[in-house]
Amino acid sequence: xxxxxxxxxxxxxxxxxxxxxxxxxxxxxxxxxxxxxxxxxxxxxxxxxxxxxxxxxxxxxxxxxxxxxxxxxxxxxxxxxxxxxxxxxxxxxxxxxxxxxxxxxxxxxxxxxxx
Amino acid sequence: xxxxxxxxxxxxxxxxxxxxxxxxxxxxxxxxxxxxxxxxxxxxxxxxxxxxxxxxxxxxxxxxxxxxxxxxxxxxxxxxxxxxxxxxxxxxxxxxxxxxxxxxxxxxx
Numbered sequence: 393x394x395x396x397x398x399x400x401x402x403x404x405x406x407x408x409x410x411x412x413x414x415x416x417x418x419x420x421x422x423x424x425x426x427x428x429x430x431x432x433x434x435x436x437x438x439x440x441x442x443x444x445x446x447x448x449x450x451x452x453x454x455x456x457x458x459x460x461x462x463x464x465x466x467x468x469x470x471x472x473x474x475x476x477x478x479x480x481x482x483x484x485x486x487x488x489x490x491x492x493x494x495x496x497x498x499x500x501x502x503x504x505x506x507x
Numbered sequence: 508x509x510x511x512x513x514x515x516x517x518x519x520x521x522x523x524x525x526x527x528x529x530x531x532x533x534x535x536x537x538x539x540x541x542x543x544x545x546x547x548x549x550x551x552x553x554x555x556x557x558x559x560x561x562x563x564x565x566x567x568x569x570x571x572x573x574x575x576x577x578x579x580x581x582x583x584x585x586x587x588x589x590x591x592x593x594x595x596x597x598x599x600x601x602x603x604x605x606x607x608x609x610x611x612x613x614x615x616x
Contacts, residue, residue: 425603432516434593434608435551450603482551496543496595496604498551 395419398483398499405470405477405506413468413502415483423486424466425496428452428479435482441466470504478506509534511596513607520584521615528579528610530568530594539597540577541604542568546590554579554592564588584614 399414415424426438437450441460455474460466470477483499510533520526532538542554555563557570557577568579577594594607 427606432608434513435606437603437605440603495541495553495556500550 396483396485396497396499398481398502400502401500403502403504405504407506408472410469410471411477411504413470413481413483413504415466415468415499416464417466417483417485418464419485419487419497420463421485421487421497422463424460425484425486426450426456426458426466426468427482427484429482429501430479438468438481477504479504509596509598509605511594511605511607513592513594513610515610516608517611517613519613519615522586523583526579526581526584526588526612526614528592528594528612530577530579530607532575532577532594532596534575534596534598536598538570538572538577540568540570541595541597542566542577542579543593543595543606544590545593551593584612586614586616588612589614 396417405411423442425440427435428438429435436452438456439447439450439458441447444460444463447458447460455471457469481502484496512531514529540557543551544554545551566581568577570577591609591611593609595604597604
């Protein structure tokens, strides 16, 4: 499964509800990221975490929250404050690739649809 | 501000034709650039990175600092190359990657 597991794959939510997307990794990578993928807009960074108990806002953090209580886990909560939450959400980690380069490894994604 | 520009949303070519997916970046520091690819129903994955100067699946990309470009090229496109391609700029270390908006490559028989 590539070492990164995202769940659920598909999620439907009513307006006004919070929803939490799970991201678990067994790669022993320190840094974890949440991106949002929309057609024509590419990938936009929501939040990232470089170490346990620390995280930083990305470019579009409003309406989202995260936690990093364990190295392996970086859940993303989409709150009711997020105005346009319907999207494909990607979790990723960075570890040391070949030749010393830092390479992003992605999960399979979670598709959230707000009804 | 750091930015990655992919001017083409869609690039459609015939099998066997040359392909060039354009990527330009703006960054005042020393850039680290990548190409990521997403095939249908598969995860987004690394295709190649400029520091390794490698050729993957026949694709190459050369960093041109003068033109601030990192175009992806392949001399003879194959149908299996049809996918979404993203250019990305790393600020180094564990810092975030900045992605372009992506180019969909469609290779027709």
